[in-house]
Amino acid sequence: MGRRQKDPAPGSWVVEVRKRAVPLSMAAGAALFVAAGLDVVHRHQSASDEKYAAAKPAAKSESTPPRFVVGVRKAGDGLVVRDVREGEDVGLAVAAPAGRRFHQVAPAKGGSYVVASYASRTVEFQRLRLEKSGRPKALENLPKATVPGISTSFSDLAVSPDGDRIAYVTYRGNAGRIDVVSTSTGTRKVWTAASPAHINSLSWAGDTLAFVWHPLRMVAGKVTEVRHQVRTLDTKGQGGDLKMSKAVLTLPKGGTTAVLARDGRTLVAGIVQNGQLSLQAFTVATGRPANALWKQKVSGSVTRLGTDRTGRHFLATASDGRLHAQDVPPVTGVDLADAAW
Secondary structure: OOOOOOOOOOOOOOOOOOOOOOOOOOOOOOOOOOOOOOOOOOOOOOOOHHHHHHHHHHHHHHHOOOOEEEEEEOOOOEEEEEEOOOOEEOOOOEEOOOOOEEEEEEEOHHHOEEEEEEEOOEEEEEEEEEOOOOOEEEEEEEEEEEEEOEOOOOOOEEEOOOOOEEEEEEEEOOEEEEEEEEOOOOOEEEEEOOOOEEEEEEEEEOOEEEEEEEEEEEEOOEEEEOOOEEEEEEOOOOOEEHHHOEEEEEOOOOEEEEEEOOOOOEEEEEEEEOOEEEEEEEEOOOOOEEEEEEEEEOOOOEEEEEEOOOOOOEEEEEOOOEEEOOOOOOEEOOOEEEEEO
16 A cells, blocks of 8 residues: 555654753754645634634644644654754754654644654554744653554554544554544554555544555455555444445546545545646545546655545655645655654
8 A cells, every 4th residue: 555664764854863852953954845735714702792703713723834843753762843934953862762662643632742652562552742933842641541452554543523532553463453542541442454454544524434445455465455446444433344334436547545634525636647746536426537646756655644633635645756736846754753733
């Protein structure tokens, strides 16, 4: 399925991380990927002029692309924060907990980020908060949220819009599993696959969790993905077999990733054909294509498609190691295992 590999590789963001210390990160490079995507506006009536005035900044902040991005180094040894307008690292890099490696990062409620760290067949989660300047403020453990299993380069992470539930993909051999765990109570539900498959593109719409299902077959002596199907899972129900999920759309040729809009009515997929990446919307009810949000030239397939915490701004990562967003040139991302904004 085209998930990015976590093999160490040289790159402009890689710097020395001192053991058990928060290291200095001074890597240079441009990182301008202000993303703009599906424009879903939630308007609320105010009971008074004061409430209306207070609501204005929030509405403006949701329509403005994020300024900072959090990246996981491929070695998993640290996190860096970068100002996407200036192209500079902000503050000190944050070292991984002792004996653990960061694997995934996702945007969360309140402008924070949830980070998955892995060791000894256990996934733990931390919350990274930033100051207004973008400098890392605190990395806090989420002690009630843990997921047993093997985290790999094909794992994935998504945080629900309410900020309480974390969805994470682990593997047993080539069979994927989705865990949904509450950060406040530790309650966990599990859905497992009986057959080999990769799972990526986790995204939330209320209690619905969407993912892209990639069944694996042996073709010419190699394990190969045979199709890319978007499925949805009702997380209010009991855990069990992933067959309980509902097939929504088989992605067309060139499509490997898709994100469910927050209203649950639209899917946005990254489609590559003839060297061009198109962010294509589909109607969930009919499976028919709607409008193309934007297009760019690209080399290779899309390995990851994600949104910011509002679900409105998109960033696509291609197998050529570049990051693609609307109205800006591609930015190198070959040195990153994961990124969130």
